[in-house]
Amino acid sequence: MKVETSYKSAVIVCKGNPSFIAPVLNVVLGLSKLYESVKLICGDISKESEAFLLGECKHLSIENLRLQNRGTSKILSVYYFRKKVFQLINGTPHDLLWIATGDTAVSLGTKLKGYQFVMCLLELYDAVPVYNFLLRRLSQYAYKIVTAEYNRSAILRVRWKLKNTPYVLPNKPYFKPVEGGSINGTNGPLVQKVKEEISKGKKIILYQGIITHYRRLDTIAKATFENDSKFVFLIVGKDFDYIDTLKEINPNIIHIPFIDAPLHLEITKLADIGIVVYDFIDLNNIYCAPNKIWEYAMFSKPMLCNDIPGLKYTVEHYRAGLCTDFNCVDSVKDTMGKIFSDYGEYASNAATFYNSVDLDSIIKNIVR
Numbered sequence: 001m002k003v004e005t006s007y008k009s010a011v012i013v014c015k016g017n018p019s020f021i022a023p024v025l026n027v028v029l030g031l032s033k034l035y036e037s038v039k040l041i042c043g044d045i046s047k048e049s050e051a052f053l054l055g056e057c058k059h060l061s062i063e064n065l066r067l068q069n070r071g072t073s074k075i076l077s078v079y080y081f082r083k084k085v086f087q088l089i090n091g092t093p094h095d096l097l098w099i100a101t102g103d104t105a106v107s108l109g110t111k112l113k114g115y116q117f118v119m120c121l122l123e124l125y126d127a128v129p130v131y132n133f134l135l136r137r138l139s140q141y142a143y144k145i146v147t148a149e150y151n152r153s154a155i156l157r158v159r160w161k162l163k164n165t166p167y168v169l170p171n172k173p174y175f176k177p178v179e180g181g182s183i184n185g186t187n188g189p190l191v192q193k194v195k196e197e198i199s200k201g202k203k204i205i206l207y208q209g210i211i212t213h214y215r216r217l218d219t220i221a222k223a224t225f226e227n228d229s230k231f232v233f234l235i236v237g238k239d240f241d242y243i244d245t246l247k248e249i250n251p252n253i254i255h256i257p258f259i260d261a262p263l264h265l266e267i268t269k270l271a272d273i274g275i276v277v278y279d280f281i282d283l284n285n286i287y288c289a290p291n292k293i294w295e296y297a298m299f300s301k302p303m304l305c306n307d308i309p310g311l312k313y314t315v316e317h318y319r320a321g322l323c324t325d326f327n328c329v330d331s332v333k334d335t336m337g338k339i340f341s342d343y344g345e346y347a348s349n350a351a352t353f354y355n356s357v358d359l360d361s362i363i364k365n366i367v368r
Contacts, residue, residue, distance in 0.1 A: 007367075010035040011092055013085055014042045014100040015067075015107050019049040019260045022173060022291045023122055023148060024100045029174035030363045031098065032057035041088050043067040043081060048260045056175070063088055078107050086111065096367055106134045113141035118366065120146040120169070124155065124284040136160045144366060148289035149310060155283060167366045171291035172357050173298065175262040190256045194270055197232045197254075203340070205233050205304075206271035208264065208292050211255075212240040214279045216306065216326040218249055223332045225250035236267050269299045273339060276305045276315065277326055286310060293320075297354035302339050302346035304332070318353040321346060 010031045018024040018040070032038045037059045045064050053060060065084055067077050085108060089097065097117040099105045105112065105119050119142040125131040136159070139145060145166035147153045153166040198204060205224055207217060217235070224233040233250055235243065238258045247253050256267065268274070274296030278285040288310035296303050303321030305311040315321045324335035339346050 007034050007095065008036050009092070009094040010038045010096040010098060010367075011089055011094045012038065012040045012098045012100055013089075013104055013108070014040070015081055015104040016042070016101060017044040017046070017068075018042055018053075018100075019044075019046040020258070021101065021122070022261045023120075023169075023171045025049065025053065025261055026171065026174050026291075026359075027098060027100060027120070027169075027363075028053055028060065029056060030359055031096070031367075032060050033360065034364060034367070035059075035096070037061070039063065039088070039092055039094075041065070041085055044069075046260050048263065052175075052262060081107055082109065082111070089115070102131060102135055105138050106131055109134075110137065110141070112138060116143045118142065118144045118146060121152075121156070121166075122148055122289075124152050124282070124287070126155075126284055127282040132159075146366060149287055151287040151309065152284075152289065155287070167362075169359075169362055169366065170294065170357050171289050172294040172354070172359055173262070173265075173291060174359060176265070176298075187256050187259060190254060191267065194232065194234055194254055194256075194267075198270065202232045203230060203272040204270055205231050205273050205275060205336075206236065206268070206296075206301075207234070207275040207277075208236045208268065208295070209290070210240060211235060211237050211242045211246075213242050213245070214281060214285075215242075215277050216279065217242070217246055217275070217277065219326050219329050219332045220275055220277075220304075221246045221250040221253060222329045223336065225252065226329075226333070228252055234267070234271070236264065265295060265298070268295050268301070271296065271299070271301050272343075273336065274301045274303045274321075276303050276311055276321075278306065278308055278310070280308070294354060294357075297350040300347040300351045300354075302343065302350055304335060304339065315353070318349050318356070319346065320350040320353040 014024045039061050041063045099119045102121045139160050146169050147166050148171045150168050157165045224231040233253045236256045243255050278288045286308045303315045305315050305323045306326040307323040312323050316323045322335050325331040
């Protein structure tokens with residue numbers, strides 16, 4: 001006799017702030033479409049993201065533990081988080097317990113073995129041996145394991161000697177731009193400046209993500225500055241001591257600090273080309289699983305990427321953009337030219353890439 005899966009109640013736990021972790025917002029939205037009620041337990045969350053989720057999900061409740069406001073040591077913060085989470089889990093009847101990040105799983109520890117849980121890993125942690133050790137131990141207790149990229153799943157199966165390959169849930173966003181949404185405050189004038197540059201006929205070359213020297217953006221800065229009459233290099237994200245270096249190369253760079261999802265998509269849709277670049281520093285980077293490739297593709301924006309497996313066999317495979325050598329300014333300029341010379345084709349392929357993944361069926365397959 002076939003046993004039907006119960007889709008009554010799901011609990012999602014995230015130690016971090018989902019406002020900064022788009023894949024966690026995705027899971028909340030996805031599971032809310034499937035389950036009658038969903039509870040999100042999180043370390044923190046912005047008012048904007050909380051309002052967005054509650055507006056989108058009719059039967060969602062959010063427990064914000066406000067870890068950032070506690071001002072205690074990291075050890076005490078983890079202790080408080082563990083205690084509160086297990087109290088809430090035990091007090092909430094549920095059919096599904098979804099541990100949203102590796103950091104969350106490590107913080108909850110081996111006490112999880114008393115529960116049936118799905119462990120979702122957004123990183124490989126190959127450069128963090130302690131996390132890799134702790135997560136490997138937890139993997140033997142997990143009901144199911146989920147990653148965001150196929151090669152990552154295969155690597156974890158070998159590394160941790162798993163019986164099955166972890167499920168793959170791509171970081172394609174459920175959320176769309178907020179209808180009537182606008183970016184105000186200190187970022188408002190910067191957005192207006194971008195629109196003024198567009199009105200002059202300039203093309204927007206957009207990078208969204210963390211701003212660090214590990215991401216080779218200097219060649220993009222040089223390439224756009226050498227064609228300043230045609231291009232504007234727009235950078236959106238949190239700076240880790242790199243933006244000043246880039247502005248020395250190209251003083252005309254427009255930098256907009258981090259914007260909460262999904263409001264950041266108001267910027268994404270202004271782009272002509274989206275930049276995606278990772279460095280050869282670990283497996284986590286070369287087998288990247290960036291949500292930004294899906295966000296660019298959502299608006300049919302072709303992508304300019306560096307040549308790594310995680311981008312070559314996604315973006316370039318679908319001809320939604322091209323990979324090139326980010327160590328060479330001429331290579332970057334030539335590849336940008338190729339994209340613009342056949343822009344309509346690349347834009348159409350980006351839309352095809354976006355539509356190639358059915359999140360609803362993937363999530364249902366994981367939790368059934």
